[in-house]
Amino acid sequence: MTRSTAIALCLGVVAGFLGSCLMGRHAAQKNAYKNFLRLHPFLEQETSYFPTSSQLAATTRLQCPPGAGKILVILGGNSVFNGSGQKTPELWSRVLQNDLGAGYHVINFSAPGAGPADTGAIVFQMLARDYPRSLLVTNTEPGRYAPPESSAYSYLFWDAYYKGTLPEDPARAARLARETAADGWLDYKLDRGMNSRFYFHDLWGGVAYRHFSTIWTSWLKGRSFLARSRLPDWYDNRKGHESSEAFFESLLPGHLDNLRRSKSVDPQRFRKEADGHWVQTAESIQNEAEQISALLPDALKPRTIVVFTPFNPWFLAHLDPDERMRVDASFRTGTKLAQEGGYHALSTADKPFEALEFGDTVHLSPAGGQRLAHLVAAAVQDVAREQHFLPAP
Amino acid sequence: MIFTAYWFVAFAAIVFPLYWLVPWRAARLAILLAACVVFHGHFAGAAGVVPIVILALATFFAGRSGNGRWCLAVIVACAATLLGYKYADFIAHILFEPFNSQMAEHASVWLRNVLPATPPLAISFFTFEFVHYLYDVRKGRMRITNPVDFALFSIFFPSLVAGPIKRCGDFLPALHRGVSAVDWNDVALGLSRVALGYFKKVAISDNLAACINYYVPRFGSLPIWERWLLFAAIAFRILLDFSGYSDIAIGLARMFGIQLSENFRWPYLARNIQEFWQRWHISLSTWIRDYLYIPLGGSRVGTGRKVLNGFIVFALCGLWHGAAWHYIMWGVYHGAGLAISGQYRPLLGRCGAGLGAFFDRYPPVSWALTTAFVWLGWLLFFYPLPEAWKLATHLFVK
Amino acid sequence: MNSYLRIGAGFLGGILIGIFFHFLLYRISLPLEPFIYFSF
Numbered sequence: 089m090t091r092s093t094a095i096a097l098c099l100g101v102v103a104g105f106l107g108s109c110l111m112g113r114h115a116a117q118k119n120a121y122k123n124f125l126r127l128h129p130f131l132e133q134e135t136s137y138f139p140t141s142s143q144l145a146a147t148t149r150l151q152c153p154p155g156a157g158k159i160l161v162i163l164g165g166n167s168v169f170n171g172s173g174q175k176t177p178e179l180w181s182r183v184l185q186n187d188l189g190a191g192y193h194v195i196n197f198s199a200p201g202a203g204p205a206d207t208g209a210i211v212f213q214m215l216a217r218d219y220p221r222s223l224l225v226t227n228t229e230p231g232r233y234a235p236p237e238s239s240a241y242s243y244l245f246w247d248a249y250y251k252g253t254l255p256e257d258p259a260r261a262a263r264l265a266r267e268t269a270a271d272g273w274l275d276y277k278l279d280r281g282m283n284s285r286f287y288f289h290d291l292w293g294g295v296a297y298r299h300f301s302t303i304w305t306s307w308l309k310g311r312s313f314l315a316r317s318r319l320p321d322w323y324d325n326r327k328g329h330e331s332s333e334a335f336f337e338s339l340l341p342g343h344l345d346n347l348r349r350s351k352s353v354d355p356q357r358f359r360k361e362a363d364g365h366w367v368q369t370a371e372s373i374q375n376e377a378e379q380i381s382a383l384l385p386d387a388l389k390p391r392t393i394v395v396f397t398p399f400n401p402w403f404l405a406h407l408d409p410d411e412r413m414r415v416d417a418s419f420r421t422g423t424k425l426a427q428e429g430g431y432h433a434l435s436t437a438d439k440p441f442e443a444l445e446f447g448d449t450v451h452l453s454p455a456g457g458q459r460l461a462h463l464v465a466a467a468v469q470d471v472a473r474e475q476h477f478l479p480a481p
Numbered sequence: 482m483i484f485t486a487y488w489f490v491a492f493a494a495i496v497f498p499l500y501w502l503v504p505w506r507a508a509r510l511a512i513l514l515a516a517c518v519v520f521h522g523h524f525a526g527a528a529g530v531v532p533i534v535i536l537a538l539a540t541f542f543a544g545r546s547g548n549g550r551w552c553l554a555v556i557v558a559c560a561a562t563l564l565g566y567k568y569a570d571f572i573a574h575i576l577f578e579p580f581n582s583q584m585a586e587h588a589s590v591w592l593r594n595v596l597p598a599t600p601p602l603a604i605s606f607f608t609f610e611f612v613h614y615l616y617d618v619r620k621g622r623m624r625i626t627n628p629v630d631f632a633l634f635s636i637f638f639p640s641l642v643a644g645p646i647k648r649c650g651d652f653l654p655a656l657h658r659g660v661s662a663v664d665w666n667d668v669a670l671g672l673s674r675v676a677l678g679y680f681k682k683v684a685i686s687d688n689l690a691a692c693i694n695y696y697v698p699r700f701g702s703l704p705i706w707e708r709w710l711l712f713a714a715i716a717f718r719i720l721l722d723f724s725g726y727s728d729i730a731i732g733l734a735r736m737f738g739i740q741l742s743e744n745f746r747w748p749y750l751a752r753n754i755q756e757f758w759q760r761w762h763i764s765l766s767t768w769i770r771d772y773l774y775i776p777l778g779g780s781r782v783g784t785g786r787k788v789l790n791g792f793i794v795f796a797l798c799g800l801w802h803g804a805a806w807h808y809i810m811w812g813v814y815h816g817a818g819l820a821i822s823g824q825y826r827p828l829l830g831r832c833g834a835g836l837g838a839f840f841d842r843y844p845p846v847s848w849a850l851t852t853a854f855v856w857l858g859w860l861l862f863f864y865p866l867p868e869a870w871k872l873a874t875h876l877f878v879k
Numbered sequence: 880m881n882s883y884l885r886i887g888a889g890f891l892g893g894i895l896i897g898i899f900f901h902f903l904l905y906r907i908s909l910p911l912e913p914f915i916y917f918s919f
Contacts, residue, residue: 094664100889101894101900103893105897
């Protein structure tokens with residue numbers, strides 16, 4: 089290679105890299121999910137697709153521009169809110185949108201296994217200033233308050249954090265500095281930190297969404313290299329099961345064992361009082377109060393509704409009385425802690441959900457999704473009124 | 482994989498511009514040495530650095546003294562260290578299992594408590610390079626007196642993790658040439674080579690690996706043509722993974738102006754097993770030739786002894802890749818292939834000569850046989866014998 | 880003319896390598912075994 093060719097190549101490397109950074113910066117603002125209804129495996133990490141916080145924010149801006157005059161309702165939470173088991177035409181968040189009407193825009197960023205402050209909560213924080221009339225509705229099981237910086241969806245948190253799009257929160261910054269001081273965090277922080285400068289996740293995630301993907305996964309097999317925008321909602325092609333008691337019987341004993349190991353039933357967090365009632369221990373209450381407090385900045389808590397989604401009464405009936413008492417105590421305490429923490433809390437434990445409104449122990453069938461939507465719609469309207477989002481009558 | 486860690490990306494982004502921009506040779510040498518120390522320390526940790534430093538010091542001083550007995554003692558120490566860290570558990574099982582499986586289990590547990598969870602980073606490569614150096618010192622071929630030269634030879638980070646296995650005689654002149662002046666050509670060629678290596682490893686081989694890991698347990702349920710496709714994927718996965726890694730190492734070294742020797746030369750074009758081993762992991766095959774096969778007698782001994790030496794050497798070559806029987810079997814398999822390929826002509830008389838002439842006349846046939854042999858060998862390399870046998874038979878039987 | 884072509888080809892090749900390095904930063908973060916959470 090001649091000297092001038094070598095120099096040209098080296099300059100080309102720098103130009104190519106910097107040009108890609110600029111394109112990535114552009115993609116961060118423009119790359120949005122098209123016709124987005126909810127996250128599902130083909131748009132998420134199960135198939136090695138990792139949306140950036142910018143992509144979720146851009147999707148929101150595309151569906152509901154800031155000047156549209158609507159109240160933005162962002163959904164976070166786990167597979168229950170994700171509508172696992174519901175196909176897209178019957179998705180509960182579409183019912184919620186219908187219930188709320190044209191004055192609201194609902195966007196569902198929940199994802200399987202996500203904590204209450206993951207996914208949707210990240211977008212809510214990023215857009216809180218541009219959308220002063222916005223609410224977060226998220227769900228969890230009482231006792232599960234995974235901090236977003238170390239959950240399975242932490243890449244979204246750190247992406248937003250390093251891009252500087254999360255609201256200032258000195259308490260959070262101090263906590264993060266403490267928690268992530270260990271060596272094991274370094275590579276992860278470098279990844280997200282570099283992306284906030286070079287935008288490689290934004291660019292190549294955008295390419296994978298719009299043009300072609302570059303990673304083979306066992307879920308997609310032969311379709312692995314197709315653009316993700318060409319793939320259908322995973323749930324729509326999944327063979328579902330009709331909710332029935334016979335189907336629930338077939339889920340025993342595995343699902344019942346899982347229920348027994350859940351935070352609401354496992355006796356670890358509880359103690360039995362002299363009168364035979366179960367209550368949560370002071371230690372677990374203190375831990376959970378701290379965890380709940382750390383989920384979101386204080387200023388955004390009054391605009392957040394934490395929904396404690398129910399268990400299937402058919403499976404609850406298979407628990408013994410002590411276990412059922414612990415479930416009640418868990419829901420009561422969780423609701424109280426969330427309210428004392430500054431959030432709005434909606435407990436569904438005392439709401440009349442029927443067995444056949446579930447697909448299994450926790451996930452709702454289309455009918456259950458409708459009931460949930462009606463409950464959540466009422467709560468959203470209450471909070472919107474309280475926050476003076478609605479015009480004066 | 483170390484070269485795909487973000488820490489390494491940040492490290493390279495700092496080290497290379499610094500190296501290129503300083504105008505003095507001594508400063509470049511210092512930067513390179515510091516970078517190698519930091520790299521080794523970060524990825525090996527204290528538990529990985531200390532044994533290597535001890536071995537390196539022993540090797541350096543023994544080599545500098547030129548004393549044959551000391552050199553031999555340190556060679557033994559290096560081999561013992563490698564055996565202890567990498568093979569102790571395996572050896573304990575071989576020794577005790579046939580007599581008392583409980584004792585084997587106790588030995589295993591004791592070793593797991595005494596030894597670190599993983600052997601020191603790149604212990605195999607360190608051992609081979611120290612042994613080569615001390616052997617050459619004993620033969621009077623060389624002696625390193627400059628500790629900086631020796632330190633760089635020992636912990637040169639581009640080749641530290643997965644080779645190529647360096648030879649002092651080639652490396653030190655290349656090092657001195659490289660640090661003397663930064664050449665645009667070296668940087669450009671180095672960058673291109675690094676890009677090629679990453680493309681082979683990350684873009685292609687990792688995808689093949691994911692596919693293979695998914696389909697191999699389902700091998701029997703695939704149509705026959707897809708089984709052959711997967712079989713080819715296994716062969717290309719290891720080639721692209723390993724040669725990709727070598728490309729990255731060679732490219733990174735070139736970016737410092739230092740030329741390392743090639744490690745792969747289109748190995749799947751080989752027309753016989755000898756040629757395969759002249760094209761595949763060249764630094765390893767030449768090492769075992771020069772420091773195992775030739776000391777055992779090489780080609781100077783009779784046919785029987787030559788074949789036996791080949792088996793021993795290749796069994797050790799297999800064992801070097803991992804502490805498990807299927808690696809040894811893979812080595813023995815190649816030993817057998819080499820023996821047959823090297824001896825069939827004289828052993829089979831006129832028939833052998835005729836067969837040899839046929840292969841010489843029709844190279845595609847010998848290429849096809851060699852490729853089939855090598856690719857079937859990969860089944861032994863990756864899977865225990867029963868599973869490898871099942872996979873191989875499933876290529877032909879529905 | 881030839882030398883300009885070589886320089887141009889070198890620059891173009893460099894651009895491709897630079898773009899590939901940018902892609903690599905993304906690709907090395909993708910785990911070989913992705914996280915799968917599905918309770919059913």
